[in-house]
Amino acid sequence: MIxxxxxxxxxxxxxxxxxxxxxxxxxxxxxxxxxxxxxxxxTLTVSLEDGVGVVLVAEEGLLGQAVEALVAWVEHQPPWSxxxxxxxxxxxxxxxxxxxxxxxxxxxxxxxxxxRPVQPLTLLSSIGSALRARRRQYQVRSHLLERQQAExxxxxRVEERTAELGVSEAALRQSxxxxxxxxLTGGIAHDFNNLLAGISGNLELLQTRMAQGRLTxxxxxxxxxxxxxxxxxxxxxxxxxxxxxxxxxxxxxNVNGLIAGMEELIRRTVGPEITVEVVGAxxxxxxxxxxxxxxxxxxxxxxxxxxxxxxxxxxxxATGNKWLDDRVARERDMSPGQxxxxxxxxxxxxxxxxxIARAFEPFFTTKPVGEGTGLGLSMIYxxxxxxxxxxxxxxxxxxxxxICLYLPRHYGxxxxxxVLATLSKAPRAEQGQxxxxxxxxxxxxxxxxxxxxxxxxxxxxxxxxxxxxxxxQSDVRLDLLVTDVGLPGGMxxxxxxxxxxxxxxxxxxxxxxxxxxxxVLGNGHLDPGMQVLTKPFAMEALASRIKELLAET
Numbered sequence: 034m035i036x037x038x039x040x041x042x043x044x045x046x047x048x049x050x051x052x053x054x055x056x057x058x059x060x061x062x063x064x065x066x067x068x069x070x071x072x073x074x075x076t077l078t079v080s081l082e083d084g085v086g087v088v089l090v091a092e093e094g095l096l097g098q099a100v101e102a103l104v105a106w107v108e109h110q111p112p113w114s115x116x117x118x119x120x121x122x123x124x125x126x127x128x129x130x131x132x133x134x135x136x137x138x139x140x141x142x143x144x145x146x147x148x149r150p151v152q153p154l155t156l157l158s159s160i161g162s163a164l165r166a167r168r169r170q171y172q173v174r175s176h177l178l179e180r181q182q183a184e185x186x187x188x189x190r191v192e193e194r195t196a197e198l199g200v201s202e203a204a205l206r207q208s209x210x211x212x213x214x215x216x217l218t219g220g221i222a223h224d225f226n227n228l229l230a231g232i233s234g235n236l237e238l239l240q241t242r243m244a245q246g247r248l249t250x251x252x253x254x255x256x257x258x259x260x261x262x263x264x265x266x267x268x269x270x271x272x273x274x275x276x277x278x279x280x281x282x283x284x285x286x287n288v289n290g291l292i293a294g295m296e297e298l299i300r301r302t303v304g305p306e307i308t309v310e311v312v313g314a315x316x317x318x319x320x321x322x323x324x325x326x327x328x329x330x331x332x333x334x335x336x337x338x339x340x341x342x343x344x345x346x347x348x349x350x351a352t353g354n355k356w357l358d359d360r361v362a363r364e365r366d367m368s369p370g371q372x373x374x375x376x377x378x379x380x381x382x383x384x385x386x387x388x389i390a391r392a393f394e395p396f397f398t399t400k401p402v403g404e405g406t407g408l409g410l411s412m413i414y415x416x417x418x419x420x421x422x423x424x425x426x427x428x429x430x431x432x433x434x435x436i437c438l439y440l441p442r443h444y445g446x447x448x449x450x451x452v453l454a455t456l457s458k459a460p461r462a463e464q465g466q467x468x469x470x471x472x473x474x475x476x477x478x479x480x481x482x483x484x485x486x487x488x489x490x491x492x493x494x495x496x497x498x499x500x501x502x503x504x505x506q507s508d509v510r511l512d513l514l515v516t517d518v519g520l521p522g523g524m525x526x527x528x529x530x531x532x533x534x535x536x537x538x539x540x541x542x543x544x545x546x547x548x549x550x551x552x553v554l555g556n557g558h559l560d561p562g563m564q565v566l567t568k569p570f571a572m573e574a575l576a577s578r579i580k581e582l583l584a585e586t
Contacts, residue, residue, distance in 0.1 A: 498524025
């Protein structure tokens with residue numbers, strides 16, 4: 034406990050003229066008190082700032098004095114303080130003394146009256162009582178200071194602990210990230226090694242058979258190698274999808290038609306133990322999505338539903354038109370408006386709340402090690418969010434799960450997309466049509482050049498933007514620019530295209546990219562006569578896209 038300073042127990046004495054004040058102070062000093070005689074009110078008020086235990090004042094000593102400063106000091110005491118005043122009453126009962134007494138009792142607050150004549154013992158007793166009361170006030174002050182110090186110490190310890198927890202949480206998050214990256218890289222390396230083994234092994238067998246002159250049955254090695262490359266492409270697309278950094282080729286799509294085209298594939302994939310039911314809403318609105326990505330998402334959801342029903346069950350694929358008002362949209366973290374819903378329901382084991390909460394996290398999986406990378410639902414979530422929609426999970430343990438995709442309505446007619454079956458059916462070039470190919474990867478550039486030459490185009494190659502500009506600014510005929518987006522040398526593919534259109538207004542442009550340079554490409558807003566094709570791509574898809582661009586007017 035903080036002890037009071039001796040000066041804080043001083044007795045300040047204010048008496049009228051003569052030696053009364055000095056004599057009283059001397060009496061108090063002999064009794065062991067620290068007493069100070071003050072000749073006037075101003076001296077008394079100033080002395081209060083140096084510490085005081087009690088004030089002894091004769092009421093006639095305040096008559097005619099300016100007491101405003103003294104009253105102001107009393108009014109501005111701290112909350113714990115209530116300075117005691119002992120007032121010696123006058124033996125005169127003049128009206129002025131009576132009014133002053135009443136006024137001072139109200140203004141000085143803690144006032145005790147001592148009638149005169151007063152015996153020394155009575156005076157000393159009153160002084161002692163007042164000082165004991167003052168000491169209790171000092172004890173309250175000490176408790177308050179100790180409490181404030183304790184609160185300060187507690188706040189400091191809380192801040193220190195919070196900082197320590199923040200460091201620990203950051204370290205834990207970093208550890209979890211590294212563990213997740215380790216799980217991802219391990220799973221991806223495993224999958225890619227299998228795919229590379231399939232590609233390289235089939236190509237080696239193809240080379241051996243050709244060297245031996247055994248030319249029959251070679252197509253099975255070619256088909257196997259192509260199958261592995263397509264699976265590798267799908268894997269990289271999933272990696273880009275969950276990060277929402279894939280380049281989407283969005284088109285007005287009839288989701289019911291897309292499901293109908295996949296229904297047989299889904300039934301074969303889930304097996305005969307699973308019943309597949311499709312409930313397509315009549316008059317379903319069109320949506321603007323990348324159809325292959327939506328197909329992948331739907332197939333992935335059906336595979337997950339199958340895995341949740343090891344003993345068999347039923348998968349229901351349903352579509353519907355949805356109007357979301359402000360309240361419902363807010364509950365689903367969406368913008369109000371019109372959406373179509375695509376849901377996949379199963380009668381499987383269901384998910385507990387803690388699994389639902391983490392279901393869309395990249396790398397999170399409940400499957401045994403080696404049986405899943407945790408990219409499936411995160412890929413679907415990334416694709417749907419990138420398409421302007423939302424994904425929601427509804428599940429009960431033992432009852433099954435419904436995963437619903439909400440996609441914004443597209444106000445327009447859905448397109449019917451015709452896919453070329455083989456490269457042999459790819460459209461041929463017209464006489465003299467010339468294409469400029471810009472790509473810093475020699476293998477890609479050579480492959481595209483050979484394809485175009487086989488189809489009858491004249492192909493011109495450039496390794497970077499500056500080389501392409503020289504061709505674009507020349508007098509050579511150019512019908513189409515095919516350029517990678519990420520190019521070395523300070524110019525990206527979009528800048529090359531824009532510069533080319535300055536020299537050749539209306540030049541058709543096809544961007545080919547293996548990444549999602551959305552900002553470079555204008556966040557999906559391309560000028561007329563510009564299209565995007567994502568690497569890796571099928572040769573027939575490239576040939577068809579080129580012919581489509583050149584046919585545009």
